[in-house]
Amino acid sequence: MPANLINAAQRQVLIIHGWSDTSKSFHTLAEFLEKNNYQAKQLWLGDYISMDDDVRVADVGKRMAEVIDELMQTGQLAASFDVIVHSTGGLVAREWLTTHYKGRAEQCPMKRLVMLAPANYGSKLAATGKSFLGRLVKGYNNWFQTGKSMLNDLELASPYQWELAQRDILVGPEALDAANPVQFYGDDKVWPFVIVGTHPYASLLRQIVNENGADGTVRACAANLNAQGVTIDFREADLSKAITNWASRLQSDIPLAVLPTRTHGSIIDPDRAETSNHEDIAETPEQLAQLGQVILQALSCDSFATYQLLQTQWHDLSEATAALSKTTTEEPEFFHQYLQVNCNVVDDQGKPVTDYFLEFFADTKRNNTDANVYLHANVIEDVKTNSQNPALRNLYFDRTDLMEGYYPLLPKGTEQVLNMSISAASPGNNINYFEREKVGSAMQIPLHFLSENQQRWLKRNSTHFLQIIIPRIPNANVFKLTPVA
Secondary structure (H helix, E strand, C coil): CCCCHHHHCCCEEEEECCCCCCHHHHHHHHHHHHHCCCCCCEEEEECCCCCCCCCCHHHHHHHHHHHHHHHHHCCCCCCCEEEEEECCHHHHHHHHHHHHCCCCHHHCCEEEEEEECCCCCCCCHHHHHHCHHHHHHCCCCCCCCCCHHHHHHHCCCCHHHHHHHHHHCEECCCCCCCCCCCCCECCCCEEEEEEEECCCCCCCCHHHHCCCCECCCCEHHHHCCCEEEEEEECCCCCHHHCEEECEECCCCCCCEEEECCCCCCHHHCCCCCCHHHCCCCCCCHHHHHHHHHHHHHHHCCCCHHHHHHHHHHHHHHHHHHHHHHHCCCCCHHHHCCEEEEEEEEEECCCCECCCEEEEEECCCCCCCCHHHHHHHHHHEEEEEECCCCCCEEEEEEEHHHHHHHHHHHCCCCCCCEEEEEEEECCCCCCEEECCCCCCCCEEEEEEEECCCHHHCCCCCCEEEEEEEEECEEECHHHCCCCCCC
């Protein structure tokens, strides 16, 4: 236990649950804090509507601001407190922070934001929740409502996530404050911490929602608040100048701890006190203790220098989790490091392009080489089209297989690179993309280089926002001038 824990404990703590949950799930966490001498001055349990179809994340954030302001005005809530969130609660806290304290984050009463398996960049299960099966399983006791509006926000690559990420993490291509970006996280502002498991559910019924690199509900790369952004503009004739990296709003990388034996359910129960969180997952005493240790480290962090030190220590912890893929008796892919790319394709008028195809390859002639076959069989794990805007896609990559499987298969002496191409169907008889009078044209560009660290854009355990701009070309008959005889 950190030496300064008892002093740091004289603070109020708010705990905020996730979608389809209630505050009742957090009594074991409260008991853990008390058992470990973290005697919070006052522990507050938040509850919000997440299963009614008319409530969005923004609605909950707005109401959260009203409740907190009222309690602070009456003196019931301190001028500075800490917040622990689970799953969708991470989006709620970010919504409240970025709308209520924009431009004045140093005045926000929240200091430490401890995020347990937050769905910062979506969840694959959101689409399932909106489905008939989701309404039958989750909505049976709620007039078959499952919170469709909130699940739209949670869906992979959702418009809401694009907008929120550009509020607090990234300086997007059209940011009005690009010259002097607004910051929410930093020395005199909020200190976020992200803790997530990478073990899928073990119970037979829950296994149907599992995927590698995730805790059964949230991918580790989707939980990580650190993100990257890039624009590829195919209007640029010199493709070496077509890629523009987005700036970051972060003063420092946010600490991320990826734990090997925790699922989405047990990430809020350090001691596995609840029977449902025993899970039958083999773990050492050290692995069992990891969750409680990192939660206490976050709550007792007393300076920004310590915060930055924790970022380094947690990075090493996450790398140790990844190293288990070499020694585990379980599926090695449980502990691989993954990444996801949220892609948005627009034309040069800013309108969405919904019918397009992305392809990744090493050989620019796209021959069926061993590397290309391996890439599509092992590296690209999943592709999802967003239901609200088909121009938005989510691509899921096994980065461990990219680095350790794909690149070693490339012929020696050739450029160690991953290329990407985009092809787009013409919207009609009068308009084409890329080239006039050519239907279904395509362009390609190198996306990731093994040999150049500065161009290793695809980061482990991270979400990447990729905006692609393609030229819209009207055919010759769209407009003509004819001389009068």
